[in-house]
Structure formats: structure tokens, C-alpha cells
Amino acid sequence: MMARLGRRYFLGGATALTSALAMPRLSRAASAMGFDDARHLLSRTTFAATPAEIQNLEPFDFADAVARLLANPRRQAMTVAPAWANESLSFVRQQRQAAQEEKKQDKQAAGGKPVNLAQQLVREQGRELRNWWVEEMLATDQPFVEKMTLFWHNHFTSSIQKVRFAPAMLAQNALFRGEALGNFGTLLKAVARDPAMLIYLDGVRSVDRQPNENFARELLELFTLGEGHYSEADIKNAARAFTGWSIDRESGLFVDRERQHDQGAKTFLGQTGNFNGDDILSILLRHPRTAETVVEKLWREFVSFTPDPAEVTRLAGIFRTGNYEIKPLMRALFLAPAFRDPANRGSLIKSPVELIVGSIHVLGVPVPDNTQLVRMMGALGQSPFDPPNVKGWPGGESWITTNTLLLRQQFLRRMIEATTVSSMDGNMMASNRPNRRMDRRQQLPGGASESGPTMETHPVEGRSLRDAAGEARLGPTLTGFDNATLARTLLPHKPIDTVDIGGQSPGAVVAALLLDPAYQLK
Amino acid sequence: MDRRHFLFGASALSVVLAGRSAMAEPSQRKTLILVELKGGNDGMNTVIPYADPLYRQFRPGIGVAREHTLQLDERVGLNGKLEPLMDAWKARDFAILQGVGYPNPNRSHFRSIEIWDTASASTQTLGEGWVSRAFDGTRLPAGAGVDGIVADSNSLPMMGPGLRTIVMQDAENFLRQANAMKSSAGSNDEGNPALRHLLDVRHEVNGAAAGLSDKLRDGPTPAYAFGPDNGFGHQLDLATRILMARVPVVAIKVALLGFDTHANQVPTQERLLGFLASGLATFRKNLIAANLWNDVVVMTYSEFGRRARQNASAGTDHGTASPQFVMGGAVKGGLHGVYPSLADLQDGDLKHTVDFRNVYSTLARGCWGLQRDFGQRQPQTLSFLA
Numbered sequence: 001m002m003a004r005l006g007r008r009y010f011l012g013g014a015t016a017l018t019s020a021l022a023m024p025r026l027s028r029a030a031s032a033m034g035f036d037d038a039r040h041l042l043s044r045t046t047f048a049a050t051p052a053e054i055q056n057l058e059p060f061d062f063a064d065a066v067a068r069l070l071a072n073p074r075r076q077a078m079t080v081a082p083a084w085a086n087e088s089l090s091f092v093r094q095q096r097q098a099a100q101e102e103k104k105q106d107k108q109a110a111g112g113k114p115v116n117l118a119q120q121l122v123r124e125q126g127r128e129l130r131n132w133w134v135e136e137m138l139a140t141d142q143p144f145v146e147k148m149t150l151f152w153h154n155h156f157t158s159s160i161q162k163v164r165f166a167p168a169m170l171a172q173n174a175l176f177r178g179e180a181l182g183n184f185g186t187l188l189k190a191v192a193r194d195p196a197m198l199i200y201l202d203g204v205r206s207v208d209r210q211p212n213e214n215f216a217r218e219l220l221e222l223f224t225l226g227e228g229h230y231s232e233a234d235i236k237n238a239a240r241a242f243t244g245w246s247i248d249r250e251s252g253l254f255v256d257r258e259r260q261h262d263q264g265a266k267t268f269l270g271q272t273g274n275f276n277g278d279d280i281l282s283i284l285l286r287h288p289r290t291a292e293t294v295v296e297k298l299w300r301e302f303v304s305f306t307p308d309p310a311e312v313t314r315l316a317g318i319f320r321t322g323n324y325e326i327k328p329l330m331r332a333l334f335l336a337p338a339f340r341d342p343a344n345r346g347s348l349i350k351s352p353v354e355l356i357v358g359s360i361h362v363l364g365v366p367v368p369d370n371t372q373l374v375r376m377m378g379a380l381g382q383s384p385f386d387p388p389n390v391k392g393w394p395g396g397e398s399w400i401t402t403n404t405l406l407l408r409q410q411f412l413r414r415m416i417e418a419t420t421v422s423s424m425d426g427n428m429m430a431s432n433r434p435n436r437r438m439d440r441r442q443q444l445p446g447g448a449s450e451s452g453p454t455m456e457t458h459p460v461e462g463r464s465l466r467d468a469a470g471e472a473r474l475g476p477t478l479t480g481f482d483n484a485t486l487a488r489t490l491l492p493h494k495p496i497d498t499v500d501i502g503g504q505s506p507g508a509v510v511a512a513l514l515l516d517p518a519y520q521l522k
Numbered sequence: 523m524d525r526r527h528f529l530f531g532a533s534a535l536s537v538v539l540a541g542r543s544a545m546a547e548p549s550q551r552k553t554l555i556l557v558e559l560k561g562g563n564d565g566m567n568t569v570i571p572y573a574d575p576l577y578r579q580f581r582p583g584i585g586v587a588r589e590h591t592l593q594l595d596e597r598v599g600l601n602g603k604l605e606p607l608m609d610a611w612k613a614r615d616f617a618i619l620q621g622v623g624y625p626n627p628n629r630s631h632f633r634s635i636e637i638w639d640t641a642s643a644s645t646q647t648l649g650e651g652w653v654s655r656a657f658d659g660t661r662l663p664a665g666a667g668v669d670g671i672v673a674d675s676n677s678l679p680m681m682g683p684g685l686r687t688i689v690m691q692d693a694e695n696f697l698r699q700a701n702a703m704k705s706s707a708g709s710n711d712e713g714n715p716a717l718r719h720l721l722d723v724r725h726e727v728n729g730a731a732a733g734l735s736d737k738l739r740d741g742p743t744p745a746y747a748f749g750p751d752n753g754f755g756h757q758l759d760l761a762t763r764i765l766m767a768r769v770p771v772v773a774i775k776v777a778l779l780g781f782d783t784h785a786n787q788v789p790t791q792e793r794l795l796g797f798l799a800s801g802l803a804t805f806r807k808n809l810i811a812a813n814l815w816n817d818v819v820v821m822t823y824s825e826f827g828r829r830a831r832q833n834a835s836a837g838t839d840h841g842t843a844s845p846q847f848v849m850g851g852a853v854k855g856g857l858h859g860v861y862p863s864l865a866d867l868q869d870g871d872l873k874h875t876v877d878f879r880n881v882y883s884t885l886a887r888g889c890w891g892l893q894r895d896f897g898q899r900q901p902q903t904l905s906f907l908a
Contacts, residue, residue: 202784202785202835202837205784205785205833205834205835205837206834206835207834209834210833210834210835211834212784212785212833212834212835212837212839213839213840214784214839217629217630217840221630227630227633232629232869305715305716343713343714346714346716346717347714347715347716348716349716349719349720381675388675389561389631389632389782390631391631391632396716397715397716397719400719400720400723401675401677401688401689401723402688402689402690402696402723402726402727402730403675403688403689403690403691403696404689405703405720405723405724405727406695406696406699406700406703406727407699409699409702409703410699410702413702493712493714493717496709496710496717496721497704497709515704517709517717517720517721517724518717520720521714521716521717521720
């Protein structure tokens with residue numbers, strides 16, 4: 001219970017974005033943005049905002065608030081990294097071998113059922129990795145940095161399913177966070193040397209005699225130019241230029257093996273020379289399509305489904321002439337008239353991560369173990385560190401299918417009916433494997449739980465939307481606000497289904513609003 | 523609604539039959555089972571040109587050994603992991619279409635599967651799936667409220683105004699959740715495309731749930747259990763139950779993922795081919811037992827095959843033409859078409875000998891009685907369907 005209370009405290013801390021925004025440097029300008037602008041800005045730059053967070057922001061000038069949002073981005077996570085964060089590749093390999101040995105012995109001892117302990121080890125680290133990031137999303141004082149980190153993860157994708165080396169995935173995540181609002185050129189060059197990326201797109205296997213084209217192809221198609229702006233020959237030549245970039249078999253860190261580098265002349269996008277990887281990246285950064293590709297993607301993430309071509313050109317110009325600094329681009333994007341255009345409010349569909357992290361934040365629901373949340377994210381189509389393929393999550397309308405719409409409603413009903421997230425298990429149609437090991441946090445002194453791997457399902461007083469008698473009631477984040485404010489907070493629009501805002505208790509209204517189709521929008 | 527209630531609820535078989543009779547010539551229509559092999563399956567290690575010396579030369583490290591090849595004729599054989607399909611081969615209801623592809627091949631996963639899913643030319647972008655396109659302008663029965671069911675996550679082949687398609691990975695939970703959701707009737711999207719999409723999907727769910735619940739509630743159970751293979755067995759189990767409940771769908775889609783074998787290919791592909799073969803073999807046995815094998819046609823496909831030569835990582839990079847499997851009681855078994863020549867490559871890739879749109883045209887006619895050319899000037903009907 002101690003751990004849970006501590007957890008709650010952290011959740012309270014997540015409201016710090018708006019308190020940071022409300023620091024004295026912010027002028028209460030004559031042009032107070034008002035509730036709807038504040039809600040819109042927060043809905044796009046955080047996972048979701050509570051009524052208090054919106055009200056704290058509304059007296060301020062919109063451009064000042066944007067400037068403040070970008071002023072001092074956090075470059076490191078607040079949440080303590082998993083214990084294995086700095087393990088080397090050779091150490092991980094040894095662990096796996098030891099696990100395999102153990103497996104053989106176990107098999108002999110038990111005389112039968114083979115258990116793949118090495119695989120379990122990888123899976124367990126993957127679970128801890130995802131739980132760690134979701135914890136950071138819930139706990140951070142700068143949700144915008146986590147959203148940008150997630151954006152870069154979805155742009156420069158890698159999946160732990162293939163990488164199978166959690167410390168490298170964690171390091172890649174740290175790279176995305178550190179450069180989330182930094183410089184795209186720096187980020188691109190770091191990504192090309194990133195061990196997880198080198199494993200994911202087979203750079204580690206690419207040598208002069210037989211270059212592996214996987215990284216080069218996706219670099220051109222997805223990371224920079226986009227399809228139709230290069231030839232198959234460009235891919236082959238780019239692949240040759242990256243040969244020799246690999247990882248050290250002991251440390252798992254980047255290494256440039258010159259002897260495996262193809263020293264011949266390469267022709268790439270009309271230029272010829274003895275190019276290496278950096279030369280290729282420099283050529284790509286000089287190509288106008290690179291900035292456009294990134295701007296189009298940011299537009300779909302933050303503004304609307306359909307990028308405005310003229311605005312994309314304008315913003316890409318700002319990006320390229322600004323030497324690919326990300327902050328000025330984001331500032332220009334949020335200040336673009338289209339961002340605040342009424343037609344673009346509530347025009348995006350919440351991603352699974354936004355839906356889940358945002359709902360937990362707004363409802364103030366305690367989460368004893370993030371494993372259930374992560375599993376739900378996977379079922380809804382967005383398991384962090386495991387995008388479906390190198391193109392990442394397509395997002396937009398594709399988040400909502402007959403299957404995922406039903407699952408989203410199921411998740412929200414459980415948020416209403418159940419008391420803590422842990423009691424969501426049971427009927428999830430997601431792959432609901434038994435939880436073999438407890439979350440490490442629960443094994444720490446003070447956080448010890450006697451319930452072991454079985455999830456605790458007892459109600460937590462005051463946190464549920466319903467009490468024991470079935471009467472709906474609200475947690476502290478929503479208590480004390482009138483029904484109209486709750487509706488304007490939870491939905492970007494008026495409700496689609498009939499919600500009796502006047503006549504019902506606040507708890508019943510919140511329950512109805514969460515199940516309204518408009519709650520899926522941001 | 524609990525499981526007992528769900529399984530043993532009180533819907534009469536006569537309701538099911540009445541639903542079917544509303545279809546135009548229901549007995550002649552077959553359900554197409556689409557089996558997507560995601561990532562680009564290596565066709566040359568699936569259907570192996572074992573007698574060609576170039577095969578060994580191109581694949582010194584990853585070539586399938588002769589003793590692990592199931593000989594089909596004097597030139598080609600199947601990967602040994604496909605052994606469970608040999609019953610179908612011997613019974614002559616398993617056709618192998620060799621060298622299927624399209625002109626100006628695209629080697630992007632995303633673009634190439636889009637080409638396959640929409641039956642477009644390589645240079646053309648279409649938004650509607652090919653199965654939906656096939657049904658454009660036809661009238662489908664209103665009875666079931668659903669025409670296509672996707673048991674994996676990529677529904678593109680069946681997306682479009684021609685069909686009512688739902689994505690449904692678990693029937694029981696689908697119906698339970700659908701019953702708990704409000705109806706979209708009369709809702710206004712206010713010109714917001716995201717909201718319109720949400721309301722459309724909700725409307726589809728309402729309609730499908732209404733049509734499916736009666737039929738699946740009393741549906742029989744497959745005679746042979748599917749293995750837990752990577753989710754693939756579960757998808758085929760769902761497909762089998764839908765067919766056995768005689769839900770009048772025109773297509774069901776399942777998928778097996780993980781075929782993008784750039785490195786250390788052999789163990790990965792062997793494992794996946796094993797899943798594919800055991801899953802399809804169990805599916806076939808179940809439908810034969812249910813006397814439905816003549817009413818379905820199974821087709822495998824993948825976005826592309828892989829390069830003729832292995833790469834330095836004991837894997838293969840993105841390629842072009844590859845074989846397709848077609849199975850069913852009405853299928854004319856055996857090898858069809860010509861295996862692309864290993865001596866006549868284009869940029870290191872096999873040249874296709876059959877255009878996939880001719881496969882689709884043949885299926886559209888054989889399964890649904892529809893004449894469709896999918897934009898081909900000279901469509902050909904292939905001989906694999908009676």
C-alpha cells in the first residue's frame with residue numbers, strides 16, 4: 001500500500017507541466033487564450049489534461065505558452081532505469097547461455113517439459129523496459145518530451161522483437177529523449193550509428209563484399225526522402241557506403257570497421273565519390289524532401305490527418321534553413337493558423353498510448369503494476385518498443401477498427417467499473433499470459449506485495465468512479481468541477497451520444513463521456 | 523452474457539438457413555480464405571528448384587538440402603517443413619502457382635503489399651481492396667450484416683464500399699462487446715473525418731453483431747484442434763467456426779508474420795513454414811469432416827519473394843516473383859505455370875511468369891461467379907480452378 005500511495009504522489013506530480021507554464025515569467029497577457037485553446041494545446045502536447053491543468057493555462061497568451069513548452073526540455077528520464085540498463089552484449093549473451101544450461105538441467109531433472117529460459121529472459125527484460133517507459137509517461141513533469149520521444153521512436157523504428165537486447169533499446173530511447181527537441185541532423189547521424197538500429201535493420205551484417213540493403217532502403221523510403229525520390233541503384237550504393245558500421249561483439253557499442261568498408265566509388269542521387277555513411281546522410285540532409293517528410297509526419301501527429309502542401313513547404317523551409325533545429329519548427333507548427341483552426345480541433349484520433357496514459361492521468365487512477373497497461377496498449381495496436389514493422393504505427397484512422405474500437409470501449413468500461421487498473425485482467429481478449437514474475441518494483445523493500453503474481457483486485461477507496469454500492473464517484477483530479485466543465489475537459493466536442501449533463505451526478509456524467517465516441521478524439 | 527449462454531443459446535438452425543436462402547445462388551458461391559505471409563516469404567526455399575545447379579550456386583549456405591526437399595516432379599520440390607501438406611498434394615486439391623508477380627516490381631514491403639491488396643499496377647495507387655473491388659456494383663445479401671471477416675490486422679484487401687468487412691480476432695468477445703456498445707443510428711459527424719470514421723466503424727460493428735450472433739451461437743466446433751502456432755492456429759480456428767456456422771461471407775483473411783528474413787534465414791523460415799503447413803492441413807481436415815471443403819478456396823500470398831542469391835548475413839533481401847499455394851475441394855491440384863528461370867534474372871531477381879491479377883480474376887470467377895479483369899488488357903483465366 002505504501003508503494004501505491006507513493007505512486008499517487010507521482011501522478012499528482014504530473015500536473016507540473018501546467019504549474020511550470022504558470023511560472024512568473026509568463027505574462028498574463030491581454031490575449032488570454034481561454035479554456036478551449038488551452039485544452040487544445042494540452043490535448044496535442046500532453047497525453048491528456050485535467051480540468052485544473054486547463055484552467056491554470058487559460059489566462060496566458062498562446063504564443064508565450066508555446067515558447068515556455070519548448071524552453072527547457074528535459075533530456076533525461078525521471079524514472080530510474082531498470083537494473084540491467086548498462087549490461088553489455090557479451091554479458092547478456094552469457095546470461096542467456098547460463099539460462100540455456102539451466103534449462104537443460106531442469107529438463108533432465110523434471111524429465112520433460114522444455115522451458116525456454118533464454119527466451120523468458122529476453123521477454124522479461126522487454127516487459128520491464130515497456131513498464132519503465134510507461135512509468136515515465138505517467139510520472140514525467142514534461143509529457144511533451146515523452147510525446148516527441150514516442151514520435152521519434154515511431155519515425156526511426158526499432159523493435160525489441162528483433163533486437164532482443166533490451167539495454168540497446170533503452171539506449172535508443174535515451175537518444176530519442178535527449179534529442180527530442182534538439183537537432184534532426186544530429187539525431188539522424190546518431191541513429192545511423194545506434195546499436196539497436198544496426199541490429200534491427202541488419203547494418204551489423206553489412207560488409208563490403210555483400211552489403212545488406214535493409215537499412216539503406218528504409219533510410220531513403222521512410223526516414224528521409226520518401227518513396228519515389230530515389231532509385232534501386234541509389235539504395236544499393238547507399239548500402240555500400242554504410243558497410244563497416246557495426247557493433248562490438250563484447251560491449252554491444254558502435255564500431256566502425258574500416259576493413260569491412262567498401263572503398264569503391266559510389267553514385268548516389270547523382271553524385272559520385274568514395275562515400276561513407278556520413279556522406280550519404282549529408283547528401284540526404286541537403287535534399288528538400290527530407291525536411292518535407294518529417295514535417296508531413298509531424299503535421300499528421302500534431303495538426304490534422306491531411307497536411308496542407310503550402311504549409312508543409314513553408315515549414316520545411318524553416319526546418320532546413322534553421323539547420324534542422326527542432327524547436328523552431330515545433331514553434332512554427334503550433335503557431336501556424338491551421339493548428340488552432342476550429343476545423344482541426346478534435347480532428348485526430350488518440351493513439352492507444354495516449355488513450356491509456358491520458359485516461360489514467362485524468363481520472364487519477366492508481367496503477368500498482370504497469371504490465372496490464374502495456375498489455376492493453378499491445379491489444380489496441382501500440383506496444384511500445386515493438387512497432388508492427390519498420391514503417392512504424394500508421395496511426396490516424398487505422399487506430400480504429402471494429403476490433404480495436406470494441407477493445408477501447410472495454411478498457412474504458414473497466415476504468416469506470418473497476419477500481420484499480422490491476423483488476424482489469426481476466427476478460428481481456430489480448431494475449432493474456434499469466435504473469436510469471438512480479439514487477440521488480442514490488443520486490444523492493446517497502447513495496448513488497450504478498451499477493452505475488454496474482455493481481456490485487458481490492459477496491460481502493462475514493463479512486464473509483466463507483467463505490468461499493470454502485471454509486472459513481474470521482475477521484476481528486478475531477479472532484480469539485482461542474483458537469484459542464486467535465487464535459488469540456490473530456491471531449492473536444494459536444495457529446496455525440498445523448499449525455500444528460502444537467503440531470504446526472506458528476507460520476508455518471510464522466511462515465512457517459514468516457515464512452516462517447518468523441519472521447520476517442522484529441 | 524456468459525460462455526454457456528453464448529454457446530448454447532436458443533437460436534434455431536432454421537434461422538441460419540433462411541439467411542442463406544436470401545443469397546443469389548448461394549450454393550455456387552465459395553468463400554475465399556486469404557492467407558497473407560507477411561514480410562516477403564522466400565519462394566525459392568519454399569518451392570525449391572532443386573534440380574537446377576544454379577540454385578546451389580546462389581545459395582551455398584541457406585539452400586535446402588536435397589534430402590530435406592519433398593520432390594514434386596523432376597525439377598522442383600517442397601521444403602521439408604511443408605510435409606503436412608503432402609496429403610493435399612496427393613489428393614490433388616493443392617495447387618502450386620509458380621512465378622507469380624507483376625511488372626516493374628516494387629521492393630518496398632508497404633508499397634508492394636498495397637499493390638497486391640488493391641490489385642493495382644505497380645505505377646498506380648488505389649485505395650480500395652481487390653475483393654471489395656470485385657463486388658463493386660453487385661448486390662450482396664443483407665442477411666448477415668457482414669461480408670468479410672479479417673482475423674489478423676491488415677484488412678486492406680477487403681476494404682472499400684463493395685463489402686462490409688469487420689476485423690474480429692475473437693468472436694465471442696466481439697459479440698459481447700458489441701452488445702454493450704451504443705448504436706450509431708442518427709449520429710452526426712459534423713464534417714469531421716476522424717469522427718466520421720469512428721461512427722462508421724461503430725455502425726459496422728452494430729450491423730455485424732446483429733448478423734453474426736444468431737449464427738455463431740449455435741455453431742459447431744471443429745473436429746480437429748489447431749496448434750497454438752504464433753496465433754495462426756487461433757485465426758484458422760475462428761475461420762473454421764465461421765464456415766461451419768455457415769455465415770455467408772465471401773472472404774476470410776488470416777495472416778502469418780515474420781517472413782522478412784534478411785539475416786540467419788533458415789531457422790526462422792522453417793519454423794514459419796511448419797506453422798503454415800500444420801495450420802492449413804488441420805484446416806483442410808476440419809472442412810473435409812464438415813463436408814465444406816468444396817465450398818472454400820484457400821490462397822496464400824506475400825508482398826514479394828526474395829533475391830535469388832543469398833546475402834552475406836545468411837539471409838535474403840527483398841525480391842520479386844514467388845509461388846502461391848491454392849487449396850480447396852474444387853481446386854485442380856498440381857504445379858501450374860512455369861518456374862522462373864534462374865539463368866535469366868533481372869537485377870538479380872526472378873522474372874515473374876504469371877501476373878497475380880490473373881490469379882485474382884480466376885478466383886473472382888471461380889469463387890463468386892464474377893468476371894473481373896482488374897485493369898488487365900488481356901486477362902487470362904488460369905487452370906487451377908474448375
